[in-house]
Amino acid sequence: MTSLLRYKIMFRLLVATLLLNLTPGFAEIDVYLLAGQSNMDGRGKVEKLTEKQCRPSKSAEIFYRNPPHASEGWQPLQPGYSIAPKYKGGLPSPTFGPEIGFAEAIGKAAPDRRFAFIKGSKGGTSLRRDWKPGVKGQPDTQGERYRYFIETVKQATEALAASGQAFRIRGLLWHQGESDSKASAEAHQKRLVEFAARLREDVGVPDLPIVVGQVFDNGKRDTVRAALRTFSEADPACGLVTVEGLTTWDAGTHFDAKSQLLLGERYAEALLEVQAATEER
DSSP states (O other), rough: OOOHHHHHHHHHHHHHHHHHSSSSGGGOEEEEEEEHHHHHHOEEEEGGGGGHSSSSOEEEEEEEETTTTTSSSEEOOOOOOOOOOOOOOOOOSSEEHHHHHHHHHHHOTTTTEEEEEEEEEOOTTTEEEEEEEOOOGGGGSSOOOHHHHHHHHHHHHHHHTTTOOEEEEEEEEEEEOOOGGTSOOHHHHHHHHHHHHHHHHHHTTTTTTTEEEOOOOSSSHHHHHHHHHHHHHTTTTTTEEEOTTTOBBBSSSSSSSSHHHHHHHHHHHHHHHHHHHHOOO
């Protein structure tokens, strides 16, 4: 092979590589996992949002699964991937969760990035039973919602890979605890530690940043709120989102539309801090 021919081949390979990396479909996507019960699923009313906030996103997608409901694959992010009690319609629904505020805030922080949210959440579920990680490889010991969520992550990431998308799982947003309010702080913290360890193992990201959100303080959830704080302080790859100043549309449980947006913004701020601290280590 002559030097000129070798040069031409190398040049063509270089051009092909550059074009591949510049093609939007091949840019690495930041994947975020969203799990928990009703305030993660979301009970904010879509009708309270602006027209702009209701538009499908051009930079973020969502893969939602709350059996028997599902997004039927990846969809452009927009409000409505939430199933409130007694809702029988399709998706998008009339309610939304913190992903809307989260997407807006994290998009402003990284305007050149693309985002994908894998969301598996259901109201009224407990960490004690429904989200119990059980024994690895023994589904009968695991809670139904935990099994569903791991299945959802697998389905969603396989779909990304099949489409030729490079991706990286960057963090977990967790909001749950109302259904475990009668547990002691020690018991709930232990369950959180077990859940986080198994989830990190099952998704293959040992140092996965995790941000947990406080449940609303109605005077009967002190143990859960204490457990969430202690867990976040003990885990260097974990952060805590406070709900101070947020409001609910019902008697002290479900955040209203304005507060759901603020909750999502706080999740973004906390997660960016945890990511930065994790990368420094």
